[in-house]
Amino acid sequence: MKRFQALILAFLLTSCGVTVSYDYDKGTDFNQYKTYHYFDNMQTGFSQLDSKRFFTELDAELQSKGFILSETPDFIIDVKSVTYQNQQSSSVGMGVGSGGGGVSVGIPIGQGSVSRQIILDFVDGETQQLFWQGVSQEPAAPENSPEARTAQFKSVVLKLLEKYPPKK
Secondary structure (H helix, E strand, O other), X not given: OHHHHHHHHHHHHHHOOOEEEEEEOOOOOHHHOOEEEEOOOOOOOOOHHHHHHHHHHHHHHHHXXXXXXXXXXOEEEEEEEEEEEOOOOOEEEEEEEXXXXXXXXXXXXXXXXXXXXXXXXXXXXXXXXXXXXXXXXXXXXXXXXXXXXXXXXXXHHHHHHOOXXXXX
16 A cells, blocks of 8 residues: 555656656767766755665666666766745735826735756766766755655656667
């Protein structure tokens, strides 16, 4: 039953606005990358608990694609996360004017929403050059339960790695 609930939650989170953009070096031979590791001392922007959740999901997805975690990696991964408040665009305007002049005041309605951006950089282990980047934008829900947060990270990781490696 819990598995079904997590699946439903992942579906809802995926359909609730996770968007991803990609960039990569077109000259890269992605077949040369089989092993990976992480940069030391990353400043991910996650709490310790969220960091553990995110990397568990990232490892699981990379390994399901055939990549191997290694101390001598072909590529190194850097992860950055930023949570930010979106500007509220809804407002009520009031104006007073007479003749050729006037005053107008806009009053915001409600609060802006909180969003999170996660940047995933893949760097060549030998040349230290960035060869692939995925950037996700998602509504963040910091008050979620641990299970919901795990499901949210799973859906973000799946979406981030959906088109890695790029098809030629």
